[in-house]
Amino acid sequence: MIHAFSGGVGGAKLARGLADVVQPSHLTIVVNTGDDFDYLGLRIMPDFDSVAYALAGLNDTERGWGRADETWQCRDALAALGVDTWFSLGDRDLATHLLRISLLKGGATATDAAAEITRRMGIACRLVPMTDHPVNTMVVTESGELSFQEYFVRQRCEPAVAAFRFAGVNRATPSAAWFHTFKQGVSRGLILCPSNPFVSIDPILSLAGVRGLLRRRVLPVVAVSPLVGGTSIKGPLAKMLTELGQRCDVLAIADHYADFLDGMVIDNRDAEFEPELRRRGLHVAVCDTMMVGREVSRSLARVSLELLAHCGAKHAT
Amino acid sequence: MIHAFSGGVGGAKLARGLADVVQPSHLTIVVNTGDDFDYLGLRIMPDFDSVAYALAGLNDTERGWGRADETWQCRDALAALGVDTWFSLGDRDLATHLLRISLLKGGATATDAAAEITRRMGIACRLVPMTDHPVNTMVVTESGELSFQEYFVRQRCEPAVAAFRFAGVNRATPSAAWFHTFKQGVSRGLILCPSNPFVSIDPILSLAGVRGLLRRRVLPVVAVSPLVGGTSIKGPLAKMLTELGQRCDVLAIADHYADFLDGMVIDNRDAEFEPELRRRGLHVAVCDTMMVGREVSRSLARVSLELLAHCGAKHAT
Numbered sequence: 001m002i003h004a005f006s007g008g009v010g011g012a013k014l015a016r017g018l019a020d021v022v023q024p025s026h027l028t029i030v031v032n033t034g035d036d037f038d039y040l041g042l043r044i045m046p047d048f049d050s051v052a053y054a055l056a057g058l059n060d061t062e063r064g065w066g067r068a069d070e071t072w073q074c075r076d077a078l079a080a081l082g083v084d085t086w087f088s089l090g091d092r093d094l095a096t097h098l099l100r101i102s103l104l105k106g107g108a109t110a111t112d113a114a115a116e117i118t119r120r121m122g123i124a125c126r127l128v129p130m131t132d133h134p135v136n137t138m139v140v141t142e143s144g145e146l147s148f149q150e151y152f153v154r155q156r157c158e159p160a161v162a163a164f165r166f167a168g169v170n171r172a173t174p175s176a177a178w179f180h181t182f183k184q185g186v187s188r189g190l191i192l193c194p195s196n197p198f199v200s201i202d203p204i205l206s207l208a209g210v211r212g213l214l215r216r217r218v219l220p221v222v223a224v225s226p227l228v229g230g231t232s233i234k235g236p237l238a239k240m241l242t243e244l245g246q247r248c249d250v251l252a253i254a255d256h257y258a259d260f261l262d263g264m265v266i267d268n269r270d271a272e273f274e275p276e277l278r279r280r281g282l283h284v285a286v287c288d289t290m291m292v293g294r295e296v297s298r299s300l301a302r303v304s305l306e307l308l309a310h311c312g313a314k315h316a317t
Numbered sequence: 318m319i320h321a322f323s324g325g326v327g328g329a330k331l332a333r334g335l336a337d338v339v340q341p342s343h344l345t346i347v348v349n350t351g352d353d354f355d356y357l358g359l360r361i362m363p364d365f366d367s368v369a370y371a372l373a374g375l376n377d378t379e380r381g382w383g384r385a386d387e388t389w390q391c392r393d394a395l396a397a398l399g400v401d402t403w404f405s406l407g408d409r410d411l412a413t414h415l416l417r418i419s420l421l422k423g424g425a426t427a428t429d430a431a432a433e434i435t436r437r438m439g440i441a442c443r444l445v446p447m448t449d450h451p452v453n454t455m456v457v458t459e460s461g462e463l464s465f466q467e468y469f470v471r472q473r474c475e476p477a478v479a480a481f482r483f484a485g486v487n488r489a490t491p492s493a494a495w496f497h498t499f500k501q502g503v504s505r506g507l508i509l510c511p512s513n514p515f516v517s518i519d520p521i522l523s524l525a526g527v528r529g530l531l532r533r534r535v536l537p538v539v540a541v542s543p544l545v546g547g548t549s550i551k552g553p554l555a556k557m558l559t560e561l562g563q564r565c566d567v568l569a570i571a572d573h574y575a576d577f578l579d580g581m582v583i584d585n586r587d588a589e590f591e592p593e594l595r596r597r598g599l600h601v602a603v604c605d606t607m608m609v610g611r612e613v614s615r616s617l618a619r620v621s622l623e624l625l626a627h628c629g630a631k632h633a634t
Binding site: 098 | 384391393408419434438
């Protein structure tokens with residue numbers, strides 16, 4: 001079994017590549033739920049749905065989020081009713097939310113609902129929300145504490161960030177659907193997808209028992225850098241690093257995961273950092289990490305898996 | 318104040334006419350909720366929405382139900398996820414359901430939600446669900462008891478009906494939003510829209526205190542016949558009457574409401590029944606009741622109001 005931790009769009013691209021090259025029954029993708037929120041009576045799980053749509057081939061590759069061939073009739077009708085449509089619900093996307101809320105109302109946990117939705121989408125690997133407990137990523141900014149969606153969608157990441165808080169995480173346990181195999185040593189390793197460390201990966205690491213387990217170095221961990229050439233492809237990571245007073249390059253990512261990281265995949269453009277990463281005891285692979293198409297996702301997945309196997313072999317010795 | 322009791326499509330057409338000719342603050346339309354049901358986590362109120370869409374000019378006049386310029390992307394995406402889409406949710410229609418469920422989840426009653434939705438739709442008269450309590454119209458058929466939607470949508474009214482039951486009606490009280498003025502004698506009269514007596518009007522009449530009040534003849538009541546030339550324009554009324562062993566003409570409607578009815582508006586095609594209706598003590602108006610357009614709805618509303626005023630004057634003497 002291979003585990004991967006993922007946020008939304010960037011992580012979804014690597015997840016698709018991993019699903020292409022790993023036998024489905026041997027792949028578990030764990031998705032951040034810190035961004036999830038309630039909207040118009042629905043339970044919106046942005047990261048989960050981004051990865052699910054990517055794995056099912058339903059995602060819009062042009063826009064970069066949501067479903068392909070999407071329409072917006074419902075959103076426009078909501079706006080005509082004077083509803084604040086700060087979050088754009090697509091008509092096709094709504095089908096997923098309606099299926100989910102009816103499963104949840106029927107007593108399903110988030111994990112149960114995820115299993116049912118992925119089954120219906122024909123997704124063969126395991127795609128699991130990190131927890132069934134409510135965890136809300138809060139962004140501490142100069143203008144106060146904001147929920148992640150408030151920060152990300154409404155305020156377009158404009159306020160400078162000072163810190164992050166995962167409300168509810170103290171009472172949250174990892175979903176058994178992934179943590180059982182993870183903690184039993186069944187996993188052959190963990191890949192951290194090129195997602196935002198602060199708001200996509202840290203929520204998963206903050207769940208009871210996860211970071212502690214990784215610090216005991218029971219399994220190899222490889223991170224695929226979400227930074228390329230000192231900037232984030234999409235999303236506010238570079239801006240956040242700057243506002244937090246940290247360096248904005250692959251070393252910052254390595255430092256962030258320093259207490260358990262074994263290897264790192266970095267972009268050709270960041271090859272200059274390879275020696276420094278090695279000096280810090282990391283195994284390194286350098287390749288094209290810009291997943292502009294499915295082929296690049298697949299080859300990046302292969303490179304990540306090879307590095308993970310390499311780290312695993314070193315672990316064993 | 319004028320009150321009208323209404324079901325869905327047929328009633329909605331007269332409701333629109335009434336709203337055109339009665340000062341908005343003097344018109345209260347009470348809608349059957351016996352057909353309401355839960356679907357995919359939403360609360361669907363078919364009759365309420367039919368009347369609301371008609372009053373707001375949002376209804377599809379060609380199809381006869383739902384919203385104009387409707388699209389079906391979400392329904393098709395649900396079907397692709399293997400969800401049973403026996404009830405067709407339009408993308409624009411979904412906006413109403415999402416607004417309603419978010420209001421209900423926020424603690425609003427059905428009446429509160431109706432007030433908010435009609436306000437946002439720009440509906441000036443009062444449009445109220447008959448009750449805030451759950452009432453479920455059950456159709457007793459040869460093949461067992463069916464919920465109304467099961468009978469109407471899934472089984473296309475095919476099973477022969479034997480009786481009707483309004484589950485929950487014993488614990489249901491009329492919404493104060495209409496019943497307060499109704500029982501205080503503020504109302505200048507009640508119009509029964511051309512809706513199905515068994516499944517659209519009877520649920521309202523069955524609420525605690527309603528039929529008893531009408532039987533005390535405290536206000537004039539006029540029914541607009543839902544039958545024209547011995548058949549129902551749309552819907553299963555004629556079929557139901559036959560299956561119940563009743564006659565299928567305007568006299569059946571008069572008999573159905575015999576214990577409180579003062580007047581009846583019938584179609585030109587049923588003029589032959591006028592003498593018999595008068596012999597039964599009813600005031601009668603004969604006109605074109607086929608509401609093929611807004612002008613006919615308006616003139617039918619005028620005729621109904623005149624007859625109601627006439628009955629009211631007789632009441633007073």
